[in-house]
Amino acid sequence: SDFRDVQDPGTRRTGTNNFLRNTATAEAAYVLPRLRTALTYTNVFNQEDVPFTDTRIAHTVRPNALYTDPRFSIGGGFALTRGNENSSIEIPYWNYGGDARYLHVITPTISAGLTGSYQYQDPDLGRHFSIGRVRAIGIFGIGPDGTLLAEAGADAFDIQRDSKQFEPSLLVSYTHRFLALSITARYEQGYVNRSEDVDDTGVTFTRTAGVFFTSSFFRDLTTTLGFRYEENKYETLTAGIPLGTTDRT
Secondary structure (H helix, E strand, O other), X not given: OXXXXXXXXXXXXXXXXXXXXXXXXXXXXXXXXXXXXXXXEEEEEEEEEOOOEEEEEEEEEEEEEEEEOOOEEEEEEEEEEEEEEOOOOOOOEEEEEEEEEEEEEEEOOEEEEEEEEEEEEEEOOOOOEEEEEEEEEEEEEEOOOEEEEXXXXXXXXXXXXXXXXXXXXXXXXXXXXXXXXXXXXXXEEEEXXXXXXXXXXXXXXXXXXXXXXXXXXXXXXXXXEEEEEEEEEEOOOOOOOOOOOEEEO
């Protein structure tokens, strides 16, 4: 049971729909001193009352590899997803996605690199779409206790028979560590595919900002307190949501 209305994002905090969501992942990995290769399978099970019970199942297979040495690291993977299986109201789809990341160590406190990803989603019925992302990465040690992570680039969203959309893609995160407490401030924006979420709201342009406090006063106990703001602008017509609808939480 949850307080979201899975069919109406504007009333997510006052809804009464019941749902069940299970996610299970299994991975087999072959690990060498500098190379790690793996094959991952993920199963996502969503069951919601809308008002009848509807069940959606997604299967994802993802081979991936990561190579690291003291000077650089490079990794990537390819994911194949079959989504919305068994649903009586949602259209099943295939999703093909790849991602890659390269990071070079310039000094002990500075690293730089590139990251990118691409998704192509093809429903059994309806228009296909794709999402692309390219970002430059910088990681900077600030003094003995601070770390700044910055990623900047562009996201592209292309839906069949519509013009392409380009938006700035950003991630900025700063963490400062104290004796028994760390504080992290984080902001990110870009396109997100929410087809596997319980409410299946498709592609959104999402902005999130948050502050998180993590304590380690005790050796075996860690506590975290966070405050987060999220804004979603819906870019595809799913669950009866008008295009361009903006939801803030």
